[in-house]
Amino acid sequence: QRRVHGVKLADLSRCKRLVETKSRITLRDTVSIGTLNRYWDAPEVSRNPPNWVLESDIWAVGCTVVQLLTGTHPWPGMQYKQGIVTVMSTDGPPPLSNIDDEISTFLGLCFKRTAKERPSCNRLLLHPFVEAASSGII
Numbered sequence: 278q279r280r281v282h283g284v285k286l287a288d289l290s291r292c293k294r295l296v297e298t299k300s301r302i303t304l305r306d307t308v309s310i311g312t313l314n315r316y317w318d319a320p321e322v323s324r325n326p327p328n329w330v331l332e333s334d335i336w337a338v339g340c341t342v343v344q345l346l347t348g349t350h351p352w353p354g355m356q357y358k359q360g361i362v363t364v365m366s367t368d369g370p371p372p373l374s375n376i377d378d379e380i381s382t383f384l385g386l387c388f389k390r391t392a393k394e395r396p397s398c399n400r401l402l403l404h405p406f407v408e409a410a411s412s413g414i415i
Contacts, residue, residue, distance in 0.1 A: 317341075317350070321392050323361050332392035335401065339370060339387025346376065366390075379406040 319336035321328040343351040351371040352360050370384035383406040389395045401407060 318361075318364065319392065320365050320367070320390055323364055330392050331397075332395040335387050335395040335398070336392075338401065339384050342380070342384060342387070343371060343373065346373065346380070379404075379409065383407070 317337045317340040318327075319333040321330060322333050340351050347353075352363050355363060367388065368390040370381070370388040373381075373384075376384075383401070383404050386396050386401065386404070396404075
C-alpha cells in the first residue's frame with residue numbers, strides 16, 4: 278500500500294475570517310496577525326488600499342516555490358520599498374537559472390501581474406509540475 282505524505286504551508290500574517298451562518302460559510306474582513314512579509318504580497322495587495330482576492334494567494338504560492346528552490350524570497354538583495362516597486366511592475370517570475378520547463382511554466386502562471394489572469398488552485402493542482410511532485414517523480 279502506497280503512503281501519501283503531504284506538506285501544508287500557511288502564512289498566518291494575514292488571513293480571512295470564516296463566518297458561519299445558518300445557510301452558508303463566507304469569508305469576511307481581512308485579519309492581520311503577526312508580522313507581515315511584503316515580499317510575498319501580490320501587486321493588488323501592495324496597492325493602497327490593498328485589494329486582497331483569492332488569486333493573491335496564487336502569487337504567494339509562486340513565491341513559496343521560488344523560496345523552496347533558491348532558499349530566499351523571489352527578489353533577494355532588494356530593500357523593502359524597492360521590492361514593492363518591482364512587484365508592482367513585474368509580469369512573470371523573477372529570473373531563475375537551472376529550472377526545468379514545467380517549473381518555469383508553473384511560476385509563470387503564479388506570477389501573472391493581473392490577479393484575474395492567475396489560475397485557480399484547482400487548475401494549479403492539475404499542472405504537470407504539481408502532478409510530478411505528487412507522484413514522487415521530483
